[in-house]
Amino acid sequence: MxxxxxANQLRSICGADAVITDEQELVVYECxxxxxxxxxxxxxxxxxxxxxxxxxxxxxxxxxxxxxxxxAGTSLSGTVLAVEGGxxxxxxxxxxxxxxxxxxRRALVEAGCVNSWITQKADNFGLFFAPDPSSQSAxxxxxxxxxxxxxxxxLKNGVTTNHILxxxxxxxxxxxxxxxxxxxxxxEVDGFDLRGATIGCEGMFGVITRVLVRLTKKPTSFKTYLGxxxxxDAASQTVSDIxxxxxxxxxxxxxxxxxxxxxxxxxxxxxxxxxxxxxxxxLDGLSGGVGDQGQIxxxxxxxxxxxxxxxxxxxxxxxxxxxxxxxAFGAVGRISPNYLTQDGVVPRSKVPxxxxxxxxxxxxxxxxxxNVFHAGDGNIHPLILFDERKDGEVKQALRAGEDIxxxxxxxxxxxxxxxxxxAEKIDFMERQFSKDDLGAMQFLRIAFDPGxxxxxxxxxxGSKRCSDFAPRKQAAA
Amino acid sequence: MIISPxxxxxxxxxxxxxxxxxxxxxxxxxxxxxxxxxxxxxxTVEAGMKLSQFQxxxxxxxxxxxxxxxxxxxxxxxKLISTNASGPSRYRFGTIRDWLxxxxxxxxxxxxxxxxxxxxxxxxxFDLCKLMxxxxxxxxxxxxxxxxxxxIAEETASxxxxxxxxxxxxxxxxxxxxxxxxxxxxxxxxxxxxxxxALSFNGAKADVESQLQCAESIGSxxxxxxxxxxxxxxxxxxxxxxLPDQLIPTLSKLKDVxxxxxxxxxxxxxxxxPLLHARSEIEKRVKSQFDPKGILxxx
Numbered sequence: 001m002x003x004x005x006x007a008n009q010l011r012s013i014c015g016a017d018a019v020i021t022d023e024q025e026l027v028v029y030e031c032x033x034x035x036x037x038x039x040x041x042x043x044x045x046x047x048x049x050x051x052x053x054x055x056x057x058x059x060x061x062x063x064x065x066x067x068x069x070x071x072a073g074t075s076l077s078g079t080v081l082a083v084e085g086g087x088x089x090x091x092x093x094x095x096x097x098x099x100x101x102x103x104x105r106r107a108l109v110e111a112g113c114v115n116s117w118i119t120q121k122a123d124n125f126g127l128f129f130a131p132d133p134s135s136q137s138a139x140x141x142x143x144x145x146x147x148x149x150x151x152x153x154x155l156k157n158g159v160t161t162n163h164i165l166x167x168x169x170x171x172x173x174x175x176x177x178x179x180x181x182x183x184x185x186x187x188e189v190d191g192f193d194l195r196g197a198t199i200g201c202e203g204m205f206g207v208i209t210r211v212l213v214r215l216t217k218k219p220t221s222f223k224t225y226l227g228x229x230x231x232x233d234a235a236s237q238t239v240s241d242i243x244x245x246x247x248x249x250x251x252x253x254x255x256x257x258x259x260x261x262x263x264x265x266x267x268x269x270x271x272x273x274x275x276x277x278x279x280x281x282x283l284d285g286l287s288g289g290v291g292d293q294g295q296i297x298x299x300x301x302x303x304x305x306x307x308x309x310x311x312x313x314x315x316x317x318x319x320x321x322x323x324x325x326x327x328a329f330g331a332v333g334r335i336s337p338n339y340l341t342q343d344g345v346v347p348r349s350k351v352p353x354x355x356x357x358x359x360x361x362x363x364x365x366x367x368x369x370x371n372v373f374h375a376g377d378g379n380i381h382p383l384i385l386f387d388e389r390k391d392g393e394v395k396q397a398l399r400a401g402e403d404i405x406x407x408x409x410x411x412x413x414x415x416x417x418x419x420x421x422x423a424e425k426i427d428f429m430e431r432q433f434s435k436d437d438l439g440a441m442q443f444l445r446i447a448f449d450p451g452x453x454x455x456x457x458x459x460x461x462g463s464k465r466c467s468d469f470a471p472r473k474q475a476a477a
Numbered sequence: 478m479i480i481s482p483x484x485x486x487x488x489x490x491x492x493x494x495x496x497x498x499x500x501x502x503x504x505x506x507x508x509x510x511x512x513x514x515x516x517x518x519x520x521t522v523e524a525g526m527k528l529s530q531f532q533x534x535x536x537x538x539x540x541x542x543x544x545x546x547x548x549x550x551x552x553x554x555x556k557l558i559s560t561n562a563s564g565p566s567r568y569r570f571g572t573i574r575d576w577l578x579x580x581x582x583x584x585x586x587x588x589x590x591x592x593x594x595x596x597x598x599x600x601x602x603f604d605l606c607k608l609m610x611x612x613x614x615x616x617x618x619x620x621x622x623x624x625x626x627x628x629i630a631e632e633t634a635s636x637x638x639x640x641x642x643x644x645x646x647x648x649x650x651x652x653x654x655x656x657x658x659x660x661x662x663x664x665x666x667x668x669x670x671x672x673x674x675a676l677s678f679n680g681a682k683a684d685v686e687s688q689l690q691c692a693e694s695i696g697s698x699x700x701x702x703x704x705x706x707x708x709x710x711x712x713x714x715x716x717x718x719x720l721p722d723q724l725i726p727t728l729s730k731l732k733d734v735x736x737x738x739x740x741x742x743x744x745x746x747x748x749x750x751p752l753l754h755a756r757s758e759i760e761k762r763v764k765s766q767f768d769p770k771g772i773l774x775x776x
Contacts, residue, residue: 103722104743148600159598161607162575177759186718186743190754191776192616192763193561196574196607200600220657240516246539246628286657288683345596349516377598378517417598425601432601433591440590441603443766447759459602 001063003042010045010087013055018093020044029070029088034078034424037466041068041082046093050168050176050209053089057207058174060087066456067172069203071112071143074135076341077422079147079202083457083464089207091142097121098210099183105215106165108183111142111208115149118213127215130157133418134326142208148200150418152251152325155376156284157216159418161199168210169198172449176209183212197444202420203455205448219250219284223294224312224321227279227301228272232256232359232371235277236352238304239375242281243348245300247293251282252376256355258335259328259370259383266331269324275307279375280325282318328372329383336368336385340397343419344408348378357407358382365400367393379417380408406431421459423466430461482506485589485620492618493587495772502618504555510534511621518626519578519595524555524619540626543570547710555619561611564706568741569661569679570627574610579623582609582616585768590617597625608763615776616767632685635662636692637701638674646672647725650740652695658688663741665724666705670733674740675701709737715749718742 066086166180180195483506545564579593662677
């Protein structure tokens with residue numbers, strides 16, 4: 001089937017305004033926030049309901065075409081890259097909140113529903129949807145499920161998989177399955193936990209169309225501290241001491257000097273420019289415990305020679321702190337033409353060691369590497385700054401990133417805490433897992449997609465790359 | 478056929494050589510703690526260790542694995558995972574699926590598979606940890622598990638409130654549900670005709686105290702030392718799962734039988750055999766990928 005025939009058939013399923021094949025318009029869909037590899041899908045289709053998704057998926061099955069499910073495209077690892085073309089199924093028009101059941105604390109939403117819309121709607125009832133990736137004002141629930149998205153507040157509340165009850169997925173053969181808890185059903189489901197096993201599948205098991213999410217009761221009390229330290233080491237020690245004291249903050253985030261400067265320049269919050277590191281410690285719960293634990297946190301910060309411990313005085317100031325934190329990546333654009341971000345994880349007691357390694361890597365490659373990350377989870381986000389116009393800097397940046405991820409594996413960690421493997425980190429999978437480990441993952445994949453047609457060439461060694469793969473630049477969300 | 482290997486290697490060769498389905502695998506020989514790093518709040522343990530022994534070891538460092546299924550003295554780590562066993566604290570802490578971060582298991586052909594890791598956040602590859610939870614041993618033999626842990630709370634208090642009827646219990650549950658209280662346990666039990674609510678608070682001392690005060694405004698709670706969970710769930714083997722707001726209507730239809738129920742989760746345990754549902758096509762395909770010869774137990 002040629003492209004024109006394909007476009008016509010897709011139009012007959014979803015309507016003329018729901019199919020994109022014009023090369024100019026396809027540019028939007030050539031990559032996600034990982035931009036080192038780009039390729040146009042053969043066509044993009046924007047279905048309005050599950051029936052249309054099924055018809056599109058069947059058409060692709062009959063014609064042996066790859067399908068690439070896509071949400072808002074905010075992923076950071078080339079997860080939605082159309083490596084060899086194929087039909088990209090964008091869920092952005094299926095974005096409704098179908099029901100909000102406040103008594104049973106759950107919401108049924110379409111896959112294209114934006115993450116933050118759920119909390120906006122649930123807030124009136126004292127409820128919220130816990131996973132809060134920094135891109136939450138744009139990213140979709142379907143994408144959150146596909147990547148098992150995290151965020152700053154996962155330390156206490158867990159990641160996406162801990163908050164998804166069930167969902168509807170259209171398998172690559174066009175059949176519809178509901179995995180996990182059904183909208184009318186109880187939470188306990190007999191049989192294999194296929195809901196859990198497919199969360200984080202990076203779109204390789206089918207097209208998620210509707211999702212039943214768990215809502216959480218909003219804490220009645222918050223306390224958000226900014227601890228200002230002279231060094232990353234002192235801030236890292238503070239993280240360990242807080243955990244050792246038996247306190248699990250809702251969030252425990254670190255920003256180092258370079259990122260503080262970038263953020264301050266962009267948002268003028270009032271961070272001290274000469275600070276070595278800033279910790280954001282947020283406690284939530286009931287007012288008594290939050291107050292008591294807050295005092296302990298302050299004491300621990302001071303014992304580690306915090307220069308200053310500032311508590312957000314009201315909700316507005318708390319919101320301002322989080323705005324700075326969540327937009328930190330964006331602020332980096334002001335101090336460097338390009339950057340490459342990594343997402344490794346180490347056991348949390350090894351945070352000081354990996355930070356020292358990152359510093360040494362920065363010196364070794366003569367590249368600046370600011371850090372803003374989930375210190376409480378051991379999930380680092382070094383931002384390797386480079387200028388693609390300078391000779392060899394792209395390669396140097398890639399090497400620096402590789403060194404850091406290899407070190408994470410060596411320290412008993414993982415190459416990705418929340419961004420995913422996608423097209424970007426395929427080569428690391430063989431370093432972190434044995435052939436048999438990867439083979440067992442493929443068993444699961446084949447059960448869902450025997451033809452390996454759904455989001456192909458991701459995650460597994462041996463996948464093809466885009467023909468124009470050339471290390472150029474990396475923008476990020 | 479019953480096998481009882483004392484090492485992982487022996488288990489591997491027994492599986493490789495197996496020609497007929499294996500009915501029972503006794504892993505009590507694989508019962509060592511491999512690692513507990515309190516600073517990381519993670520621990521690695523062999524599947525044959527009993528849950529209570531594991532809890533005893535990590536308690537020494539002020540931590541626990543926050544699941545409390547019945548009879549932890551006889552429940553192995555492997556079985557905890559493969560049956561997704563849970564107890565009253567599930568309301569606050571979820572089930573073992575929320576705490577398992579890494580797993581090692583042997584495939585039916587004896588090959589050793591590792592998934593997940595020692596870090597609390599990890600999206601490298603598919604999440605086979607979740608697949609193993611509740612899989613009843615159908616996909617592989619779990620030999621080792623890595624858990625994230627949580628600190629033992631400063632204070633814990635367990636309470637019981639007798640209720641005259643299900644209607645009264647229902648009103649009390651609604652009051653608790655809509656209050657600022659965040660109990661770790663919210664159970665409704667009927668034992669020999671007597672109905673009572675069981676409530677636990679678990680957290681900072683100030684929070685437990687403020688919640689105890691709050692509870693007083695609802696009814697005359699008394700301390701609860703009854704261990705109803707261990708006593709009753711041995712025979713209450715059938716699970717009914719409904720929406721939390723359907724709990725009381727469902728219980729009302731049960732006549733006068735004994736039950737233990739998780740009011741916050743909508744889960745009811747009553748006498749009877751566990752219900753088995755028809756397997757979906759996708760479940761059958763998963764099973765045949767992992768265990769093509771049908772050596773391991775059916776799902």
